[in-house]
Amino acid sequence: MxxxxxxxxxxxxxxxxxxxxxxxxxxxxxxxxxxxxxxxxxxxxxxxxxxxxxxxxxxxxxxxxxxxxxxxxxTPCSHVQGLLGERLRELDAQISELLALRETISQLHEKASKPEPDSCSADQVCRYI
Amino acid sequence: MxxxxxxxxxxxxxxxxxxxxxxxxxxxxxxxxxxxxxxxxxxxxxxxxxxxxxxxxxxxxxxxxxxxxxxxxxTPCSHVQGLLGERLRELDAQISELLALRETISQLHEKASKPEPDSCSADQVCRYI
DNA sequence: ATGAACCTTCCAGTACAGTGGAAGGTCAAG
DNA sequence: CTTGACCTTCCACTGTACTGGAAGGTTCAT
Missing domain, CATH: 1.10.1660.10 (Multidrug-efflux Transporter Regulator; Chain: A; Domain 2)
Known part of the structure; x- marks a missing residue:
């Protein structure tokens, strides 16, 4: 082949x-x-x-x-089990981080849906962020 | 400064x-x-x-x-709103992917917790993956 | 005057998992 | 005999957000 x-x-x-x-x-x-x-x-x-x-x-x-x-x-069984366990913990951490980030962004997005460009003061770049 | x-x-x-x-x-x-x-x-x-x-x-x-x-x-308001919306969709997709992956790995991890090395056939690398 | 702490530019490298392309060799069909 | 599809190696590059280090200039206190 x-x-x-x-x-x-x-x-x-x-x-x-x-x-x-x-x-x-x-x-x-x-x-x-x-x-x-x-x-x-x-x-x-x-x-x-x-x-x-x-x-x-x-x-x-x-x-x-x-x-x-x-x-x-x-046979790599126990090693694989260790890796999978580690991966599981990483995933859990990553998922909670993303959920928290999703919360933050969702709020920003909501705020930004009622645009008030006039209230963007010159010293900020963007009032939503 | x-x-x-x-x-x-x-x-x-x-x-x-x-x-x-x-x-x-x-x-x-x-x-x-x-x-x-x-x-x-x-x-x-x-x-x-x-x-x-x-x-x-x-x-x-x-x-x-x-x-x-x-x-x-x-004023970048609407652009920012677009970006945030996009980011929100990406996040949702990423989160569901990670949740699905978590499910898969969790099952593999469980399976691997009852090791049966003898059932590892020679033609696979690892029966858990 | 000298040493420390700060600044400058430029070049190169990190991790990750490949991808792109050049220059050339091999093989089967027409 | 040539064309096209396939294979070989080698070197460099992709994207992301920096980081490390060398070689040299500046500022300030002692």
């Missing part, structure tokens, strides 16, 4: 796959006599794992860690 | 203020004979506006737009 086919099979681009290899997410493959990369079927699963990890909000660095542990013959 | 004093008055750094000037957020000031920047009191308000805009989740590019409109002698 050449890189273009793997890209198509996994819904990504050849550029990205080479970038993943360079980043240590995909192991360097065999090469054909021509120098072309020649991927085994497994590569599809591996790229799929990377995408699922991203969909779970993990960074490529975290995904790389999991992959490394797995390559060392260990 | 020199740049260090403005930085202290606004709770930022001289580096950041020079960066703001270069980015078109702060107008180039008068210079003293020494070449030092010499800020008027207004600059404090201007930097404050930039910070409030950021706190409202606007990007520097959006803040720059508002500032430009104001500099052209117009």
């Amino acid at each position: 050449r890189i273009g086919q793997l890209a198509e099979a996994t819904g990504t681009t050849t550029k990205t796959l080479r970038f993943y290899e360079e980043s240590g997410l995909l192991p360097p493959t065999e090469r054909l006599a021509s120098g072309y990369r020649d991927y085994a079927e497994e590569a599809v699963g591996r790229v799929g794992f990377i995408h699922r990890g991203q969909a779970a909000g993990l960074t490529l660095a975290q995904i790389r860690q999991i992959l490394k542990i797995r390559e060392h013959g260990q | 020199r740049i260090g004093q403005l930085a202290e008055a606004t709770g930022t750094t001289t580096k950041t203020l020079r960066f703001y000037e270069e980015s078109g957020l702060l107008p180039p000031t008068e210079r003293l004979a020494s070449g030092y920047r010499d800020y008027a009191e207004e600059a404090v308000g201007r930097v404050g506006f930039i910070h409030r805009g950021q706190a409202a989740g606007l990007t520097l590019a959006q803040i720059r737009q508002i500032l430009k409109i104001r500099e052209h002698g117009q």
Whole structure:
């Protein structure tokens, strides 16, 4: 399987796959006599794992860690659980921040819906912000 | 007022203020004979506006737009209202995405709390992701 | 006069996850 | 034999909001 086919099979681009290899997410493959990369079927699963990890909000660095542990013959279960727990806490923090921000902006937006341009004093840029 | 004093008055750094000037957020000031920047009191308000805009989740590019409109002698009210409305929609979208992600991760995390390493088949990297 | 604290410019780098493009090699069809 | 689609490497750049550091000039107190 050449890189273009793997890209198509996994819904990504050849550029990205080479970038993943360079980043240590995909192991360097065999090469054909021509120098072309020649991927085994497994590569599809591996790229799929990377995408699922991203969909779970993990960074490529975290995904790389999991992959490394797995390559060392260990099962990365507890590590993955740790990462997921961490991600969960981050998400909760991020969500509350965004909810608070939403509140603030919603109020500003409401205020701005009753424009009184004359009350914009010259020394402020905008009375709504 | 020199740049260090403005930085202290606004709770930022001289580096950041020079960066703001270069980015078109702060107008180039008068210079003293020494070449030092010499800020008027207004600059404090201007930097404050930039910070409030950021706190409202606007990007520097959006803040720059508002500032430009104001500099052209117009009151940026309706523009600001538009930006805030846009920001509100983005926030809502972002929040629902994060809530959905939180759901997914929470389930994965739960699953991973009952580890069954043996059921990790060799062809997957991790049964939880 | 000398040292500290301040200022100047310019260049480069940070994190993140790629993307763009140039210059060239390979392969199959027509 | 050539055309087009594919592949290779390498280098540089994207966007966001700064941050770090070098090399040098200024101001003020001692």
